[in-house]
Amino acid sequence: MTAQSEVIDPEVKSERILTQIQAINEALDIALGLDETVFELGEDIQDPGGGGFGVHKGLSTKYGLDRVRPTPITEQAIMGAAIGAAITGMRPIPEIMLMNFMAVCQDQLINHAAKLRYMSGGQTHVPVTVRTTTGAGGGFGAQHSDMLEGPLVHTPGLKVVIPSTPADAKGLLLTSIFDDDPVVFIEMHHLYFSISGHVPEGDYRIPLGKARLAREGSDVTLISWGRQVHDCMAVADTLAADGINAEVLDLRSLVPLDTEAMLASVAKTRRVVIVHEAVRRNGFGAELAATINEELFGQLAAPVRRVAAANTPVPYSAPLEAAYMPSKADIEATVRGLF
Amino acid sequence: MTAQSEVIDPEVKSERILTQIQAINEALDIALGLDETVFELGEDIQDPGGGGFGVHKGLSTKYGLDRVRPTPITEQAIMGAAIGAAITGMRPIPEIMLMNFMAVCQDQLINHAAKLRYMSGGQTHVPVTVRTTTGAGGGFGAQHSDMLEGPLVHTPGLKVVIPSTPADAKGLLLTSIFDDDPVVFIEMHHLYFSISGHVPEGDYRIPLGKARLAREGSDVTLISWGRQVHDCMAVADTLAADGINAEVLDLRSLVPLDTEAMLASVAKTRRVVIVHEAVRRNGFGAELAATINEELFGQLAAPVRRVAAANTPVPYSAPLEAAYMPSKADIEATVRGLF
Amino acid sequence: MTAVQSRVSPDVLVKIFTTAAKIKMYDETYRATMRAGKIGGMYYSARGQEIIPSSFSAVLEPSDYVLTIYRGIHDQIAKGVPLNTLTAEFFGRATGSCKGKGGPMHVTDVASGLILTTGVVGSGLPIGVGVALSAKMRKSGQVAIVNFGDGASNIGAFHEALNMAALWELPVVFVCQNNQYAEYTKYSLGMSVDQISKRGAAYTMRSIHVDGNDPEAMYEAAKTAVDAARAGEGPTLIEAMTYRFYGHVMGDMMKYMPDDELEAARAADPVLKLRADLIAAGTLTDEQVTQIEAGLRTEIDEAFEYAMSSPLPDASDATTDVYAEGIAL
Amino acid sequence: MTAVQSRVSPDVLVKIFTTAAKIKMYDETYRATMRAGKIGGMYYSARGQEIIPSSFSAVLEPSDYVLTIYRGIHDQIAKGVPLNTLTAEFFGRATGSCKGKGGPMHVTDVASGLILTTGVVGSGLPIGVGVALSAKMRKSGQVAIVNFGDGASNIGAFHEALNMAALWELPVVFVCQNNQYAEYTKYSLGMSVDQISKRGAAYTMRSIHVDGNDPEAMYEAAKTAVDAARAGEGPTLIEAMTYRFYGHVMGDMMKYMPDDELEAARAADPVLKLRADLIAAGTLTDEQVTQIEAGLRTEIDEAFEYAMSSPLPDASDATTDVYAEGIAL
């Protein structure tokens, strides 16, 4: 970590209410201000728009087009340029406009960014934070909606972060940027504007690999990340009315994973439902279920269940997309099925 | 399926002993001979070499460079050309020289080939069989050795096949070529020459989604595919000497999956070890373990175990690579740990 | 670079006008319907770019193939995708061309030859190469037209596709509709060369730089390229200069587009200009034009009504069309 | 295209010769060691291509960066990667530049500026762009040299990298070592243009086509490009014509290479030619050359001995260097 400023405890409640997009903008602003080696590159990130969703608003004006650097449509060059800059002393923050387009530069990410520390025997490393956004439910269709964290988690050398709250988004992004490994930072655009929350001012860092206990409970553990954490919270409220006391664990980062917190919670509740938006078959839920079963064999009161998207591409039409997505009703029914 | 000839029962033992590479060459020859819409495209596939490993030997001479079509180094165009030809009536067999290079054309595969049937509402479909080869253990290093079936299995719309024997390779490849969906056909080059076996002459098809019971047993089920099936067989022999009677199930195709055969076997033996060469974290073993635990909750005598590669890039040096790979010793120790 | 100057017949110009007017009116209707709050979703207007696909439609056979992108409504209409099912697809209806599964960014209509719409910039080019390869191998005489934007010419797939098409002398036309912006960025900011058509030389490919808003020049360019493809003389790269009247996507505030530039472009509306020219030249009377437009009005209104009154798909349809046969998902 | 003709100083030629002779002798030793069965593995000989990186090494500063590919032994030696640790890496030893983890296809040696070796064709180009971008942003005055083959010029990454480098006027030199084959395929069979250097025009990039086996021409090309990069005048594309003497990879039977072509290339061995020219011109005496070669012999023999006697890595090392800190794998 090259740059470190006074770090604020994110647990200290702030009076400020921000959207997730404001929180992310603030984290980028802080990082750019803190360290000259930090720079952003990506398509259309310059003002006046500051990106398709406005994540970068004001930043190119404040830091200049050298450090908030718009690029052509050229994902391989974006990712490659970030890697080359990273192994020679910079901390680039490339943006891949939507997660599906990471497929266009997959080689740079999985064959190079993830492996260079290892292949060089530790001589070079790749302190790149690849930001991207995605998520179904917006009617964007099959090529603009996929959650693809599963394959990333399967790529040793990458770290994978998916924040659910504005405060987490800021604190996790700052940690990712100053982390010395390649981090894929997945922002679910549904959360950009829909969820607001208290966000401390200034620089603070939330460590990777520490889950957030979003709700304490005793009867069942709901494990999730990103948007679906909020669905789990809503379902937990519903269940509470019926005397089912659900614990909700927000993983925050999938690699590194807070295995300890997960196993401790499940050992306590003896029932678990894993919820994610990615398609079910070989989603990260499979790894979690396999691990829980291995570690807590014979201690569970019910099978580990997964609630996830259907094994299909993301459909366009609203009723089809709703059928595709894991819903609160699915979560609730699955939990009830455990008792 | 457009072309179908008299189909030979693969169970009928042939007197011929072929290597896997000969069996694959024969399948390609038969498919090219059977149907004018079948054609191959890929780098260096023409004679005299007939591909880096010689898979295509003789085919460009026999069928011409139009139908066994060498390409520049241009994986996106290879895959895209295959897709475009497939949606307009052809049955292309693109070759991606090594599986790691699929990252270069990942977009064509996962955003297009896998999704076009769905996105077009069934109007077009993509009868492409993407052949590729890979595998660790040969000292090829981090960018030429990865088993990447896990992410493919996570991509709805793709089928994924990994043969272990010469007879299976031929029969599964013929089925894949004449299948109307995109199939990724993964050949582990370790098996090209190391394992020979009886291969029936002529055209025969082995259905996708039917596992092969490689060895019947009663005490534990070893589930695997590709190279590791042979490791499981060897370990089963060792264990048999100690009175542990292992059943070995060769999945052959991961999508579609023979869930039925898998659950039936595990329900019988009550112990299972899943073995694969891909890295452990979120490998396909995770999905299998999760499914078995969900379906057979409370019926197992021991936790579902996975034996897989370490969560690292593939190292170059022999002792490191050996440490990386799942070994027979690992399998054996894991099985013994269940009793 | 081929010089394009010869005159085209009045018949052809009327054809081009009719198609262009249809696109323009359809677009106006679509935007009005959105503004009225009757439908939501994303809409990538192609107003301003009508002349390009309309010129191609005067050259192509129904059996020829067209590939396009998310901004593809003009290409789709010009190739003859029925307005009813097209609109229904945009509205996500069960009666849509793709049963509501694909949506605007993924329209396919096999019957009319609109074989692919992709939402990933540049990805259609390699697929178009394959479509042309298939036509050549099947000796079908079909030609493939691959449409894409100025921004797409910077991505790797462009390079790979052009090289392969040139190498294999395929019957394909690469149509770069240079509307001068890639999302919110002027194309010249992303490009290291002043004209995209100059990139054809890297593949020894026939290349044409043309005013895509000039129907005569555009028709000649399209005809030159399609004739060459049909005659087995290989691919062509066309850079057709044009302009987007309504920014990247519905709701775009267009702050990054200079006012005077936008105004000038709209003032030179190529559809209105062609309309006026046809009348001025006496090719069509005012009345004839009005009649054409009335016919289009009816067709378009019917399409919107058809789509609006069509049912949404049933949730159970979400899991079909993933694989050929019913394998367990 | 820049014409390259001026003479270079005898000192420089001696420097080039010394580096080239080192590469040639090293390669011969490596192949002999393999043939003797003392080591296994894949080996991509660069015999025949020595003059290209040797010319660059006469121009570059130690702090400049070089990126190369699996066929990179000549580039690695020329940039000054110590022979001991380089050979140990090839042999998979714990003392190797990368602790035996990377191997021949993934050599990095930060101290000498050999910043990347990649095994994925074309992938080094975008990374080289980033290395140059970093140099420019850090105002370090460093230059990045990206080496790749003729075959690599057909892949998408080539296009994206050249466009970005040109657009941002980065201090990078793209060196296409055209050895006339990509694996088992003549380069002209994969390419739609007769000279790769012509592709520079698609990016308005300074482009040089040069005989890479001619040390004077090659030195001038390298100097022109590196000087321009250093002066802030942006990137250059160099196509350096050369030939591979031993096919794609050790064991290649070279059936696809015409005998006479191969013989002619070997007969014109650029290292032997430069050796003879230096003696003929009186720049070096026979004795001086012999002395240089004897020094190289000793250095190379020591390196092979060092590597051969070095320990293999411990299995426990397999799980380090995945992440910065010891997070659970």
Ligand SMILES: Cc1ncc(C[n+]2csc(CCOP(=O)(O)OP(=O)(O)O)c2C)c(N)n1
């Ligand atoms: C590979 C990829 N990167 C980024 C995007 C996001 N994106 C959608 S449209 C667009 C601009 C495309 O511009 P251009 O090619 O000129 O086409 P136009 O929209 O002007 O018709 C971008 C960057 C994408 N769809 N695909």
Ligand SMILES: Cc1ncc(C[n+]2csc(CCOP(=O)(O)OP(=O)(O)O)c2C)c(N)n1
């Ligand atoms: C993306 C990718 N595709 C295919 C390969 C397999 N491959 C390795 S070397 C090679 C030929 C490269 O030829 P060229 O670029 O001319 O370099 P040379 O080997 O002649 O130095 C190929 C196809 C690869 N490594 N990467």
Ligand SMILES: [Mg+2]
């Ligand atoms: Mg545009």
Ligand SMILES: [Mg+2]
């Ligand atoms: Mg070459």
